Amino acid sequence: MNIRNIKLPLSPEDAESLKLGEIVSVSGMIFTGRSRFHIRAIENDIYPTINYHDINCFFHVGPVMKKENDDWEVVSIEPTSSIRFERYGADVVRKFKLRTLIGKTTMGPRTAAALKEVGGVYLSKIGVCGNQLKAQVSKVHEVYFLDELGKTEATWVMEVENFGPFFVAIDAHGNNYFENLDQSASNKLPEIEAALGIPAGYDFTIVNGSTENA
Amino acid sequence: MITQNVVENIMFEAMRLAATQMPPDVRSALESAVDEESEEIAKAHLVSCLKNAELSESGKGLVCGDTGFPLYFVKIGTNVNIEGGVPAIYRAAQAATRRATAEAYLRPTMVDPISRANPGDNIGPGMPKVEIIFTDTPCGLDIIAAPKGGGSEIFGTFYRMLFPSDGLAGIKKFVIECIKDSCYAGKICPPAIVGVGIGGTADLCMKLAKEAALLRPVGTVNSDPRMAELERELHDAARQLGIGPMGSRGINCVMGLHIAGAVTHTAALPVAFNAQCLIGRRWRSIIDESGEVIFSGDVSGWKEF
Secondary structure, eight states: OOOEEEESSOOHHHHHHOOTTOEEEEEEEEEEEOHHHHHIIIIIOOOOOOOTTTSOEEEEBOOEEEEETTEEEEEEOOBOBGGGGHHHHHHHHHHHTOOEEEEBSOOOHHHHHHHHHHTOEEEEEOSSOHHHHHTTEEEEEEEESHHHHHHHHSEEEEEEEEEEEEEEEEOTTSOBHHHHHHHHHHHHHHHHHHHTTOOTTOOOOOOSOTTTTO | OBOHHHHHHHHHHHHHHHHHOOOHHHHHHHHHHHHHOOSHHHHHHHHHHHHHHHHHHTTSSOSOSOOOEEEEEEEEOTTOOBTTOTHHHHHHHHHHHHHHHHTTSSOOOOOOTTTOOOOSSSOBTTBSEEEEEEOSSOOOEEEEEEEEOHHHHHHSEEEEEEOGGGHHHHHHHHHHHHHHHHHGGGTTOSSEEEEEEESSOHHHHHHHHHHHHHSSOTTOOOSSHHHHHHHHHHHHHHTTSOBOGGGSBSSOSEEEEEEEEOOOOTTOEEEEEEEEOTTOOOEEEEEOTTOOEEEESOOTTSSOO
């Protein structure tokens, strides 16, 4: 597998050159967050006071952390499903000018449009990889809102080295790897359903008035 | 007499093993899928999962970092006496879950649904979830711990009340469309074990779907020939979607398709869908009357399908 290593923060040139489906790893500083980060940053204007210009890679994860002799040990760091942050994704990208998002699944069209504006990309995980990724975390620098949010939703700032691999699921032009695939599956569905013996034009019995399926 | 302490220990151990080992039936299904896929990303997804499991089995982490919902399925045979009675099992499950969380085999993931406050120990109303069934066989105390991942549960749970006139076509349409939607971008972590419940009440229907996904070995055939045929048809259909591991381009979005049925109201045709993710986390502990304990990744026979 050919893996291209990218330095963080992502440069405009690198962002521009990354292609859908390309396999990459990243080196530099990352910060973590999930639902609570997104909701609080946008609804309440509460967010960790880190330098987002330098620490610009937002990793969607709730790591499993363990304290050993005053030091934090990463037990596992498995990317979480980014698509569920879509309500706030675009606003978060614009607010912090984020040019690298990493997670599981993908983001929706609004976030893809915001990434295009700032010249950013979304990277999606390969397989289940939390144990492999933890070996590439060289240092846990800081944790924000630990008492308030707990270990899973807190924001961890970490330094990583050849962290990955991931693949480019949204490029800096707003294209999404999964969109084409989904369209192709949708196109195949009528034939698959016909082969299953589902009559053309078949629908479930509607019992809720005319607004259902409207 | 089995003490509460012993029950706690074997529940903890089953949960620890579930969080760190990949069950053998799941592993061999993933290995077959690697051979079958030809796209680079599809193969890489599967190879990564197998490697991650090897690391956790050698003490370096967890099979998956989202340890999900702590679930226990407990079967009680005729030859079991528990100190403090059956309710001791609920207390043991709480203690085992708290300990597994403190030792970082489970991530503190259970929160209050409204305040979102996290108590940090995965304990709260309804969690850990303990399902207890009784049998009239001397099977000892037979426990399956299943840390059920968020992806498969959150994105892979659907229910629809169909009607008799919707027929078999309705069931098929419901299932194939659930598979397509839930596998989008790898939401349920495909290749998934898809559980389908048909019949019963709404809650029984979903319970059947979940049990079919979690408690039946991958690769086994339904004992009801009508269900076996439906399983084969739907599994074959899913392979035609062009969706593979983790939602990438490929073939294997479904590792196993398991149906469980119950009789239902003459006016109704309820159908439920519940997915289990590709690492299929579950581990079993059985303690018999002599006090001997067996731990196993093989869940066959816990329930008949």
